[in-house]
Structures are given as structure tokens and as C-alpha cells.
Amino acid sequence: MTVIASTPGGWMAAEMAEQPERVRAALAGVREQGGVLAPLVASAREVLVLGRGSSRSAGTYAAEALRTFAGVPASTTSPAHLAWSQQRRLDGTLVVAISQSGESTEIIAAARRALELGANLVAVTNSPASELAGLAGPRQTIHFRAGNEIAVPATKSFTSSLACLLGLAMAHTPTGLVDAEAELPQLMAELLADPDATFTLDGTTDIACAGEGFAEAVGEEGAIKLRETLRIPVASFETSEFLHGSINSVRPRSTLVTVDADPSGRSLAEQAAVGAASRGAATVSIGASATSSAGRHIRIPQVPSHWVPFLAVLPIQRAAREAAIARGEDPDRPPGLSKITRIATGPA
Structure with missing residues (x-):
């Protein structure tokens, strides 16, 4: 552990290597929740997906998967807008809030506002004891199962969140998740082991x-x-x-x-x-x-x-x-960034 901590990018490399098994665990976990999640998606008039940073990227994937596999209108939306500007009622809307920490002020404010406006809420987080998970409740919280992630850039938490969101979109067809659980981790491991599966950025501005x-x-x-x-x-x-x-x-x-x-x-x-x-x-x-x-x-x-x-x-x-x-940087700890982003709250 000392070697990892003292080597630039050591944590990021170690966490990247964990991804196959973390994805396997996330797929297995969300598949077990299918009985709860499938009716939530099936009864939704629309799905709004919230996330920032890597969780927003995962939200783009979620919206595509929900449209494709659940046949429900789904889109990403601004957490800030939902938290502090949204006025229309959200009855019949399922809000999916994605946050690795479950403590982002913007995501929590948006989730709270969604509930006030009549939406149903699913939390997708790596922190099942977080404030966000508390808003959704344990039955409607999906756990990344990524383990502790130390490097600031999300790696294993991103791919684990994709697994959770695929499980939500395919909750009504769990056989598709069984196939993914059986095959995807091995394919990921093989690609991670391939020394040629990368590219250089020398001279790029x-x-x-x-x-x-x-x-x-x-x-x-x-x-x-x-x-x-x-x-x-x-x-x-x-x-x-x-x-x-x-x-x-x-x-x-x-x-x-x-x-x-x-x-x-x-x-x-x-x-x-x-x-x-x-x-x-x-x-x-x-x-x-x-x-x-x-x-x-x-x-x-x-x-x-x-x-x-x-x-x-x-x-x-x-x-x-x-x-x-x-370039002489430590990707584990990019200057000016932290693992949890807290922004000032919007207007009352």
C-alpha cells in the first residue's frame, strides 16, 4: 500500500485494475433488486437523470439504456435547475440521482426538490449510508459496490455505476444482466491486460x-x-x-x-x-x-x-x-480538485 501511495498514479492504476470484479459485483447486486426496480420504471411517465462529473457521463448512458430497453422517455437534466428553478409538478416522473459520494450539495438539493414536486426517487451511489441514499430509502438505493476510491479521477466507480444503471434499465429482463455478468468482466480484464490498448498524447495541446x-x-x-x-x-x-x-x-x-x-x-x-x-x-x-x-x-x-x-x-x-x-502530473491528485464537489446553494 505504501508503494501505491508514493507512486504518481499508483492509486488510479490499482483502481482501474479492480474494475472487472467491481462491475461483476454491481451487476449481481442490481439484478437482485429487479423486483423492486422494474415496477418503478414501468410505471414512470418519464425518467429524469441527475449527475455531475463522471456521474453525468453515466447519466447519458442511463438515458440511452432506459429509452432502449425500458421504452420510457428518459433524459439527463441539470441538477441545479431542478433544485432551484423547477416549478412544474413531477407526478409520475422517476428521478434517478447518481452520485459516487451521495453527498454532493447540488444532487441532494435536486433530489429533495424532486420529492417535493411529487417525483419518485432512485439513488445510485457508492455510499449507501449517504444523505442521498437516505432520501431514496434502502429499497430504492442502488449501490455501486465499487469499494473505496482514493484517486480523484473516477475509474472503477464509473464503470460500476454503468452496471447499476444497465440493471435499472433491464430490470424487467434480468437474463440480459446474467449474460453481462458472465461475460463482461472477463472481456474487461483482457483489455486491461493488453499493453497495446492505449494511445499517446505527445505534443497535444x-x-x-x-x-x-x-x-x-x-x-x-x-x-x-x-x-x-x-x-x-x-x-x-x-x-x-x-x-x-x-x-x-x-x-x-x-x-x-x-x-x-x-x-x-x-x-x-x-x-x-x-x-x-x-x-x-x-x-x-x-x-x-x-x-x-x-x-x-x-x-x-x-x-x-x-x-x-x-x-x-x-x-x-x-x-x-x-x-x-x-507531463509530470500526479493523476491521483490533480491540483484544485477533490473527490466530493460542494457548490454554493442556489436562491431560496
């Missing part, structure tokens, strides 16, 4: 990450990891939105990272890689295709599209850690 569909959450989370650890500008986009005009922002010394989860996303990623390269940017692609027009292609196994984020985020985590160390 700014980065864009892009993904479509289930891969959009990876683009968002990858951008967060890279911003936190490298402290340089990193943007995230839906790939189609990037192609709409923002592609013109890349230039020499920029890097574009694309992630694809399905054939449509793959076609968009190819277009983005070609367009970015023509403007002088370095390009990295992550996906299951055998080849890519990107300058660096990291191939992941061919899996269902909703499994892709569990795998595709791993090379980005590794690249963020390695690039930070190469």
Missing part, C-alpha cells in the same frame, strides 16, 4: 472526444478524465454534432478520439477521423472494426452496443493516466 448512441457517454467520460488529469482543453461531442461544424476547431497539435458502438456510429467516426486528419489533427479510434482511417486504432471485442462503454473507456483511462505522468 487540445483534445476532442466524440461518440454516438451508447458511445456518447464514453466521449463525455473520456473528456472528463483527460481534462482532470492533463489540465488542458478537452471537448466532448456527439459525433454527428462534431461533423456539423465543430470539426473546424481542430488543427495541428489537436487530437480527436472517436468511439463507436454500432454501424451508424462507426460510419460517423470514420467521417470524423478523415475530416480531422485533413485539418492536421492526430486521430485515435476505439471500436470493434478491424480497420480504421484513424492514425491509431484500438480494437475492442465485438459486443452488444450497450456493453461497448464498459470496454471503450478503459484505453482512455489508461491514456489519461500515462499522459499525466509523462
Whole structure:
């Protein structure tokens, strides 16, 4: 433990390595809650998903999974707006509040306001004794089961939260979770053990990450990891939105990272890689295709599209850690950041 603590990025590396078993535990745990969760989702008129930082990226995944598997309108929403500006009643709405610590002031205020406006609440957290979990109650709290996470950048807590949110979306079809529990952890372990499943960011001054569909959450989370650890500008986009005009922002010394989860996303990623390269940017692609027009292609196994984020985020985590160390930074403790974010409360 002393060696880990004294080595820059040691905690982040150790926590990344835990992810396969943490995801397995999270999938097993949420599957056991299916009898409670399925009726909540089935009876919802709409689902609003709350999160900040990596939990917001997980929320993007949750909304896609809920729309796809539960057939319910689902979207992410601003916790600050819900907490301090929301006026319409939320009867029939299921609010899913995601927070690793369960103590974020903004998320707690939003969850409390949602209950006041008549919403049902599910808390998804790594801290089942937290204030957020107390608002939802034990039956409607889903535990990440990620264990204590010391490095500030979320790694195991992010992928464990994805497992919980997939379980919520598929609560009515638990056989899909059984398959994920049986296969995903091993695929993750194999990718983590592959020394080539990473990329370098030498000379990069700014980065864009892009993904479509289930891969959009990876683009968002990858951008967060890279911003936190490298402290340089990193943007995230839906790939189609990037192609709409923002592609013109890349230039020499920029890097574009694309992630694809399905054939449509793959076609968009190819277009983005070609367009970015023509403007002088370095390009990295992550996906299951055998080849890519990107300058660096990291191939992941061919899996269902909703499994892709569990795998595709791993090379980005590794690249963020390695690039930070190469730049003389300690990715475990980025200056100016802490594990729990508390913002000032809004207007009374």
C-alpha cells in the first residue's frame, strides 16, 4: 500500500485494475433488486437523470439504456435547475440521482426538490449510508459496490455505476444482466491486460472526444478524465454534432478520439477521423472494426452496443493516466480538485 501511495498514479492504476470484479459485483447486486426496480420504471411517465462529473457521463448512458430497453422517455437534466428553478409538478416522473459520494450539495438539493414536486426517487451511489441514499430509502438505493476510491479521477466507480444503471434499465429482463455478468468482466480484464490498448498524447495541446448512441457517454467520460488529469482543453461531442461544424476547431497539435458502438456510429467516426486528419489533427479510434482511417486504432471485442462503454473507456483511462505522468502530473491528485464537489446553494 505504501508503494501505491508514493507512486504518481499508483492509486488510479490499482483502481482501474479492480474494475472487472467491481462491475461483476454491481451487476449481481442490481439484478437482485429487479423486483423492486422494474415496477418503478414501468410505471414512470418519464425518467429524469441527475449527475455531475463522471456521474453525468453515466447519466447519458442511463438515458440511452432506459429509452432502449425500458421504452420510457428518459433524459439527463441539470441538477441545479431542478433544485432551484423547477416549478412544474413531477407526478409520475422517476428521478434517478447518481452520485459516487451521495453527498454532493447540488444532487441532494435536486433530489429533495424532486420529492417535493411529487417525483419518485432512485439513488445510485457508492455510499449507501449517504444523505442521498437516505432520501431514496434502502429499497430504492442502488449501490455501486465499487469499494473505496482514493484517486480523484473516477475509474472503477464509473464503470460500476454503468452496471447499476444497465440493471435499472433491464430490470424487467434480468437474463440480459446474467449474460453481462458472465461475460463482461472477463472481456474487461483482457483489455486491461493488453499493453497495446492505449494511445499517446505527445505534443497535444487540445483534445476532442466524440461518440454516438451508447458511445456518447464514453466521449463525455473520456473528456472528463483527460481534462482532470492533463489540465488542458478537452471537448466532448456527439459525433454527428462534431461533423456539423465543430470539426473546424481542430488543427495541428489537436487530437480527436472517436468511439463507436454500432454501424451508424462507426460510419460517423470514420467521417470524423478523415475530416480531422485533413485539418492536421492526430486521430485515435476505439471500436470493434478491424480497420480504421484513424492514425491509431484500438480494437475492442465485438459486443452488444450497450456493453461497448464498459470496454471503450478503459484505453482512455489508461491514456489519461500515462499522459499525466509523462507531463509530470500526479493523476491521483490533480491540483484544485477533490473527490466530493460542494457548490454554493442556489436562491431560496
